[in-house]
Amino acid sequence: MPTPTTTRPSRSGAHQVLIVLYALFTLAAGARSIVQLASDAGRAPVAYTLSLVAAVTYAVGWYAIREAADGRAGLASVTLWIELGGVLVGGTLSLVARDLFPDASVWSDYGIGYGFVPAVLPVAGLLWLRHRRGSGAAA
């Protein structure tokens, strides 16, 4: 017979920090891309669109980590890999095709404009998921 604690969402933990980081990056990337696309979209359309994609990814990541904290890790285990791929592909593209990036995107140079937090964030999320699975298996 399941006890109430097995179904209760995990309230306190490292995911709280991840959720705040994802919320902040949703706000930062979303506001940045919307302002840039609305004011001068033709200047760097690839970079500005990539920032918008990053904002959507962070919004999905925010939701996915909340779900994972409640025991539903399916979405997070997919979206965090997509986010990591986006940072790596976007970062590499910004280095090899400079002409596509006359202005920086959130993922340019692997997130150097944000202290490389965009590159660290999905890795931290994946490590948290792995740790959580490990704890679950041990319990």
Add this chain to the structure above:
Amino acid sequence: MQSVLTQISVVVIGYAGFVVLAALFSILRWRARPPWLVSLVWMLEFLMAVRALAGVAAIAGGERPDAFATHVGYLAASVCVMPIAVGSIDADDEGVWTAGVIAVAAIAVSVIAVRLQQTV
């Protein structure tokens, strides 16, 4: 007006750095979040509100930053980040990770304060 804004920004950035250090100290102790940390946070929020008010007053007085939309965005974000971060913590949750939430939000506030000053 610019010198006043700069002085308030310097105080806000310095105080935000202090809150970050206090939050990191709480994390390193690895115990329940001390109640004084939230008091420090609300003091920081008060300072950010003063900076935002001064920024709005400068705009109302006729000053127009080059990146106007970006600057207004930073003004709005400067007063919203901390209440949203603290609001995400349950009232009875004093876990050590809640100090991490405060540390992240205080870092974000200090970055916003710097960017606010850069876009004046």
